[in-house]
Amino acid sequence: MVTATRLVGRVKFDDALLKQDLKVLSELPLLREQYDEFGSGTWINHSLWNRTGEWTDTQYSDYDHPAIRTQAGAATPYLSKIIEECFDIEHLRMARVRNLVDGLVIPHTDFLELSEEKDRYIRILIPLETCIDSYHTEENFGVFRMRKGDIWILESTLPHGALNLTSDNRRILSLDFQYADILNPHYSLIFKDPSIRDESIRPALVSRTKLEAEDLQDYLELLSTSFNDKDDAEHILVKLSKVHLRFESPVSDIYKNLTEVAKMTRRQDLVEHCEKMQRFYIGSRLMNERFPLRRGIY
Structure with missing residues (x-):
C-alpha cells in the first residue's frame, strides 16, 4: 500500500463539547515527552489510546491488539466518541493530541525503528485547534496548512515536519493504524463512518518561490x-x-x-x-x- 500525503475528508465538530475536552487536556500535568528530541519550543503530547492504557505511556511500538483507552481518553469523552464512531478502532494503535506552540516539529521520518513492513502503517492528522500561521511540510507534497476538522493522511515514512510561528495553540488529533493482518490494505479501511470521507476538498497549499x-x-x-x-x-x-x-x-x-x-x-x-x-x-x-x-x- 502506497499512502501518499493527501486530504481525505473532514470532521464537523461540536465546538462546545470539543472545547470542554481541550480544557481537560490543558489542565493535565506536563510529562516528559518520550520523543522530546523531535520538538523545539513548546510541544506537548497527550495519549488518549495506546498499547498499555496508561496516559503516561507516550511511546509508539509494534503490538498486535487494539489500542486501549487511557485515563486521558476517558476524561475526554467527546474525542473518544469521535474516534469510536468515525474510525476503525480494531486497527487503531495510538491516539494522541499534540500541541505545538511557538515551536517546530523537527523534520524527521517516522517508523524507522519499527520492525514491521512500513507500508502497513497509516497515520492521520486532524486539527482540533489551529492558527493562521502554522504549517506542515512533507518531502514530496510541499508546504501546506491543516484546517480545523481536515482529515489528512500523512506519508510519515518520508521526511516531514511542522512549524507554528505563533504563541497560539495548534492542537492536532494524531491517529495511528496498523494493518499487519491485511494483504495490500487500502487507506479507506480507516473509516468506520464513510460520510466523513471526501477527497474533493481542496487543500490549503503554500506557494513558495525559487531560492537562487x-x-x-x-x-x-x-x-x-x-x-x-x-x-x-x-x-x-x-x-x-x-x-x-x-x-x-x-x-x-x-x-x-x-x-x-x-x-x-x-x-x-x-x-x-x-x-x-x-x-x-x-x-x-x-x-x-x-x-x-x-x-x-x-
Whole structure:
C-alpha cells in the first residue's frame, strides 16, 4: 500500500463539547515527552489510546491488539466518541493530541525503528485547534496548512515536519493504524463512518518561490558565523526550516544545508554532529535510541 500525503475528508465538530475536552487536556500535568528530541519550543503530547492504557505511556511500538483507552481518553469523552464512531478502532494503535506552540516539529521520518513492513502503517492528522500561521511540510507534497476538522493522511515514512510561528495553540488529533493482518490494505479501511470521507476538498497549499543558489550560499555563510558548538545546531535547524516555508526545496535539504553550514566552520566535530542528526532524524535509528538536544531555544 502506497499512502501518499493527501486530504481525505473532514470532521464537523461540536465546538462546545470539543472545547470542554481541550480544557481537560490543558489542565493535565506536563510529562516528559518520550520523543522530546523531535520538538523545539513548546510541544506537548497527550495519549488518549495506546498499547498499555496508561496516559503516561507516550511511546509508539509494534503490538498486535487494539489500542486501549487511557485515563486521558476517558476524561475526554467527546474525542473518544469521535474516534469510536468515525474510525476503525480494531486497527487503531495510538491516539494522541499534540500541541505545538511557538515551536517546530523537527523534520524527521517516522517508523524507522519499527520492525514491521512500513507500508502497513497509516497515520492521520486532524486539527482540533489551529492558527493562521502554522504549517506542515512533507518531502514530496510541499508546504501546506491543516484546517480545523481536515482529515489528512500523512506519508510519515518520508521526511516531514511542522512549524507554528505563533504563541497560539495548534492542537492536532494524531491517529495511528496498523494493518499487519491485511494483504495490500487500502487507506479507506480507516473509516468506520464513510460520510466523513471526501477527497474533493481542496487543500490549503503554500506557494513558495525559487531560492537562487547565490542567495542560499550567502545565507549559509551568515549562519556559519554563529555556529560555535553543537548546541547551536538546533537553532540553525530552526532557521533553515523557516526558510523552507518560503522557498522551494524538499524537507531533506534542511539537513543538507545544515551540514554545509557546519563545513563552513571548518570544525570536523560540528560536521560529524550534523551528519549524525541527519541519520537519526531521516536516515535510520534503533528503538529507544535518543538524540539529546538543548531545549527551549525556538
